[in-house]
Amino acid sequence: MSYLTPLQIASWFGRINHNTEQCSVSAHLYIEFDHSTLDIVQLKKALIRLYDLHEILRLSLTKIGEPCILNKKNIFLSIDDISTFTLEEKQEFLWHKRQEWSNQQLNLEDGQTAKFSLTKIDENYFRLHIDTDMIAIDPSSCRILLEDLAYLYNNTHIDPSSRPSFIQWRQFLLRDSHIQQLRKRDELWWKDRLSFIAPAPSIPFSNNKNTIKTHRLSHSISRENLLALRDIAKTMRISLSNFVLGLFAFNIFSFTKNRIFRLNIPFFWREPIVENIQNSIGDFANFSILNVDLSQEISLSVFLNLIEEQMVELIEHRHYDGVNIMRDLSRLNGRVETSPIVFTSAINLEERNLFSKNIQTVLGTPVWMISQGPGVALDAQVAIFNDELFINWDIRLDMLPFFWIYDCFNSFIDLLKRVIKSPSLLQNKIDEINSPLLNHPVKETPLNSLQKAYILGRDTTLPLGGVAMQEFREYEGTISSSGKLKKRLFSMVKSHPCLRTYINPQNNTQFVNDELHLNLKEYNLISLKKEIALELIQSYKKEYSHDLFSFKYSPWDLSFFYLSDNTLIIFARFDALIVDGRSIAQLMFELFSDVEVNIAKNIKKIQVENNQERQLDRNYWLDKLKDITKPLVLPHQPLKQVTKTIFNRKTILIPKEIFKSISIIGAKQGLSNNSLIMSIILDILTHWLQQDIYVAVPVLPLYSDELSNKSSFIIIKWSNSTETFLNKAITLQEDILEGLQHLRFSGVDLTRYLLVKIQCSPVLPIVITNGLSWATLPIDSGFELTDGLTQTPQIGLDLRFTYSSQKDLLFHIDFVNNFVSEEQIEYILLNFKSISEQIYRHQSLDFTISNYKEEDISKNLLSIESITLLLRDVMDISPSVEINAFTEIVQLGLSIQDLKLLCQEINKQYDIAVSPKQLLSCKTVNDFIVLISTYLV
Secondary structure (H helix, E strand, O other): OOOOOHHHHHHHHHHHOOOOOOOOOOOEEEEEEEEOOOOHHHHHHHHHHHHHHOHHHHEEEOOOOOEEEOOOOOOOEEEEEOOOOOHHHHHHHHHHHHHHHHOOOOOHHHOOOEEEEEEEEEOOEEEEEEEEEOOOOOHHHHHHHHHHHHHHHHOOOOOHHHOOOHHHHHHHHHHOHHHHHHHHHHHHHHHHHHHHOOOOOOOOOOOOOOOOOEEEEEEEEOHHHHHHHHHHHHHOOOOHHHHHHHHHHHHHHHHHOOOEEEEEEEEOOOOOOOOOHHHOOOOOOEEEEEEEEOOOOOEHHHHHHHHHHHHHHHHHOOOOOHHHHHHHHHHHHOOOOOOOEEEEEEOOOOOOOOOOHHHHHHOOEEEEEEEEOOOOOEEEEEEEEOOEEEEEEEEEOOOOOHHHHHHHHHHHHHHHHHHHHOHHHHHOEHHHOOOOOOOOOOOOEEOOHHHHHHHHOOOOOOOOOOOOOEEEEEEEEEHHHHHHHHHHHHHHHHHOHHHHEEEEOOOOEEEEOOOOOOOEEEEEOOOOOHHHHHHHHHHHHHHHHHOOOOOOOOOEEEEEEEOOOOEEEEEEEEEOOOOOHHHHHHHHHHHHOOOOOOOOOOOOOOOOOOHHHHHHHHHHHHHHOOOOOOOOOOOOOOHHHOOOOOEEEEEEEEOHHHHHHHHHHHHHOOOOHHHHHHHHHHHHHHHHHOOOEEEEEEEOOOOOOOOOOOOEEEEEEEOOOOOOHHHHHHHHHHHHHHHOOOOOOOOHHHHHHHHHHHOOOOOOOEEEEEOOOOOOOOHHHOOEEEEEEEEOOOOOEEEEEEEOOOOOEEEEEEEEEOOEOHHHHHHHHHHHHHHHHHHHHHOOOOOOOOOOOHHHHHHHOOOHHHHHHHHHHHHOOOOOOOOOOOOEHHHHOOOHHHHHHHHHHHHHHHOOOOOHHHHHOOOEHHHHHHHHHHHHO
8 A cells, every 4th residue: 555645545444344334435426417419439439548548547456455557447338228218217227326326336456446337318318427436536536537538538639748647646745855844744733733623523323324325415506696605705805615614614513502523624735746737637635624613702704714714724734644633533532533524615626617618518417426435424515516606415314314414404505695695694693693583572471371381391300291282293295386385384474473473481481573484494305216205204203293392483383395206295393382283273274275264253352360250260170179189090101111201193083974973873962072072082091990080171262363372271070980971971061161161270270289189290191182173174275184293291191083184083192102002092092983883883872892901902903003004014015105094005006916915804804895896996095994994883
């Protein structure tokens, strides 16, 4: 390895070392060009001339890393003709080829420093694939390689003397006494500063470490805005490159919250000790370590100037290689030190543009460019391309969470745009840059007792705490609707003060901001295969649905995910600090429909309570709850074992035909739908727990004129006595109606009373939520509600019933993992389904409840989960592919053989006799459930 640079040696070790997650990665650069026509014979001749011109292209490294220049030219050019493929087959082929080449390792032992391929897509559509290993060809040299290849495609000769040998240059460098003196000087300079080198940024490393996956995010800033950035930087006497670097460093701080950290800054400086060395190909790369310090209370402009000063200093002391600096730092600290975030700038190229006009004329338009490097999680690159500022981030998805880095990227782009629009932003203090500029009202209003309780529930020291009272919903539709949805969302934020309500948890106050801010994030996943995009989304869903809002903005947000097949997936999340469940349903109805409905219409305003009325209500409830003397005992895990409160949801669907029939039966006995459903649920719970129970029931007092959270809750009881179900149900209905007249002492008041009385927490682990009056999506909205989750502090079970858009009854149970078991939840669902069927079949309220037997539950439960499990087993569907109630069966690739096998398994499991023809008539998973339910009844 005598003439290899330290970085070349490190890259070689990185590609052969399979023992660490950061290694076994080739440092390489892969580019794709699209062209209307390329002559294969002419391209081959150009490559032969190119290999003759640059000997480094024939570099070979043995298994022990010994370099040599091969005499033979191993030109690796493959041809793929897919012109006869269907459009779908072409897309599949090109996607797989891109993934393979983006993550491959070239065979350096065989002299494969570069690899070329030409794909004929159509008669007038070609794609040129070029992959170069950075051990032989660094990014600055790759541009020269492309320039020379484009020239030799149309010309036969380049003067060899104008392309001196990299190896010769490297040997001269090692023997140059002046350079060696500078190296010794810089070595001492760096060793004096080793103990002051900042730590690596604490980025959230991904859990997906099975295979190396690299992805890119890119954006272009127009020529006009680029010139504006240049002017701002020039005014501050900062180079544009360092100006953008400083903003990048600030953005990393915003996401990591690290005030002091280091960045890896590559250089491609070529010491001019050999004539024409600027035209040569090789690995001239080096890097330095930039300390980022945002610990002082300074303005962003002062910080950018400090970055400029430090970069000038680093360039001055560039002669001691970055690899050696990191090795010395590792020895000092007694551990392997890394710099996982790299910032690469090609802004200051003499040629001004990343790819010349000649390259694009001859080789085509660059459509993809991505790089990898050992130990590099993020390589953020900036360059001038077609007179625009081109920003490209190469990210390792096996090292970084996808949506975290996507948000970080979008934040960086937004920061650049904000600076261009308002250069005065740079004069703000560091901690003020990302603070929303709010028009505070003259007076903030205090939070009510329930809001304060929700904030307290975020405390992780409380049993079943550490969560926010919030609701998550997932919808699916088409991308073509996105523009209309964004316009509606803007109108909704303008119309509804709740979407402009900000919470100040320090002062326990709230206020409505006049400024409009769309809490909307958009993720373009069109370049990913749908199954990969869905896998990323599903992985993100658990984190997103449980995240706590920061209160930087109003606590609600939406996320749009754009998929390759025109699918639009929407995540929506609302904190109950600003809206209750009924308001959330109304907001979603407005978002997905053309009809605006004012739910406050014809509803009286809330009357202001007085102390006397409150005392009367207090006396009512103290009498009502006097016989509750001990805590509700649930067969749950010890609370000490529930180290983190994570909610899950299980759902069962009762077809509308069945529910309509049992509703009529209940009505004949004087029971409302709400009372009937709640009574059935309570009867199941008492049978399961074998005790009298009491639960919280959220209620809505008379609405004010606007959507908000004015909800409270009352406590209802259900006896485990031998009294008839009907009598108990009628009593329950009377108790609820009576309780609604005594809401001046409710909710938190009742919790405090019971807490003092029974000395146990959580006081009310079970909630039953009635959502039958809530708005549902119009059938013609083009969207379906595909998933959801509600979580509440200090609640173990939230049993919720609502309508689907088709008016089927949906019974959801949101529960805390490890608090109760899935089998216990399925027991409740199974009995609810069974009782509904018994009432429907017998046309009476006489029914029996099965005893809890864990082994009998999962097998017999007809639910979305059970049908999904059957489909996965029969069709061998990957767990990463999402299946929900509205998934179309045809999209899953159901074959005739699958259909027959599925029919056999359904008949066997549920002891029924459906035919393959009947199953074939089912369009969605929900249709399967409806069909099977009719047989079970």
